[in-house]
Amino acid sequence: MxxxxxxxxxxxxxxxxxxxxxxxxxxxxxxLARRATAACPALALLLERAD
Known part of the structure; x- marks a missing residue:
C-alpha cells in the first residue's frame, strides 16, 4: 500500500x-511521502523533518 x-x-x-x-x-x-505515511499501518512509517 x-x-x-x-x-x-x-x-x-x-x-x-x-x-x-x-x-x-x-x-x-x-x-506523496505524506500520503504514503498516512496509508501505511500504524507506525510502519514516520516522516521526520531533516533540518
Missing amino acids: CAGLLPELITLDRWGYPVLAKEPVPPGLLP
Whole structure:
C-alpha cells in the first residue's frame, strides 16, 4: 500500500515490509511521502523533518 504510493523511495522486502531509501525525501515528493505515511499501518512509517 505505502510502497505503491511512493515507489521511488519505498520498496518491499520479501516479507512485505517497507524498506526505505537512505536519502532524504526530495521536496517534490513530500506530498506523496505524506500520503504514503498516512496509508501505511500504524507506525510502519514516520516522516521526520531533516533540518
